[in-house]
Amino acid sequence: MTTLPGWLRPANRLIRLLTRAGLPLGTIHVLTVPGRRSGAPRATPVSPLTVGGHRYVIAGLPESDWARNVRAAGRGELARGRRRQPVTLTEVTDPGLRREVVRAFPREVPHGVPMFVKLGIVTKADPDEFAAAADRVAVFRIAPVAG
Numbered sequence: 286m287t288t289l290p291g292w293l294r295p296a297n298r299l300i301r302l303l304t305r306a307g308l309p310l311g312t313i314h315v316l317t318v319p320g321r322r323s324g325a326p327r328a329t330p331v332s333p334l335t336v337g338g339h340r341y342v343i344a345g346l347p348e349s350d351w352a353r354n355v356r357a358a359g360r361g362e363l364a365r366g367r368r369r370q371p372v373t374l375t376e377v378t379d380p381g382l383r384r385e386v387v388r389a390f391p392r393e394v395p396h397g398v399p400m401f402v403k404l405g406i407v408t409k410a411d412p413d414e415f416a417a418a419a420d421r422v423a424v425f426r427i428a429p430v431a432g
Contacts, residue, residue, distance in 0.1 A: 301315055301330065307366050311332075311396060312332040312393075312394055312396070313330050313331070314330070314331055314332070314363050314365045315329070315330055315331070315364045316328065316329055316330075316331045316342065316355075316361055316362070316364075317364065318361035318362075318374070320354055321356075327350070327351065329351040331351075333363070333427055334389055334390060334393035334394055336385055336393075339426055340427040340428075341377070341386045341425060341426055341427060342427060344422060344423040345400060345401055345404045345422055347421070352425075355425055359373060359374060360372065361374060363427065370430075371429070371430040372428060372429055374425045374426070374427055375425060375426045375428070376425055376426075377425065377426055383420070386424050387419040388415050390415050391410040391411070391412055392412065401415070406418045406421060
């Protein structure tokens with residue numbers, strides 16, 4: 286398993302705090318899902334992107350706790366600033382759609398590219414390189430819960 290940078294946990298805590306305070310931070314949202322074992326809410330910063338009219342989120346480490354929790358729960362809450370929205374999350378298994386979504390990441394979420402580089406998934410913000418890495422990441426489709 287890839288080792289995450291030591292600064293990531295404190296940075297994620299800060300982002301969650303700023304979001305709770307109502308400050309929107311670019312494309313960053315906080316995704317909260319029930320823990321797969323405890324059922325307790327687990328929050329992580331994510332940057333959704335829109336492709337073909339649908340929203341998606343990418344887990345650079347497909348076996349990370351948050352990705353595993355999303356698979357187990359299939360639902361959560363997406364927050365940006367003080368705005369919260371219940372959502373369902375479905376893993377994208379179609380290889381063509383996965384490539385299309387991952388290819389769009391450097392254009393839609395340019396500030397997220399350095400994390401993918403640090404994780405060794407890509408070497409630069411090249412859409413073709415991102416598309417080639419689509420089999421090594423997890424992609425989830427986000428849909429609002431009908432109210």
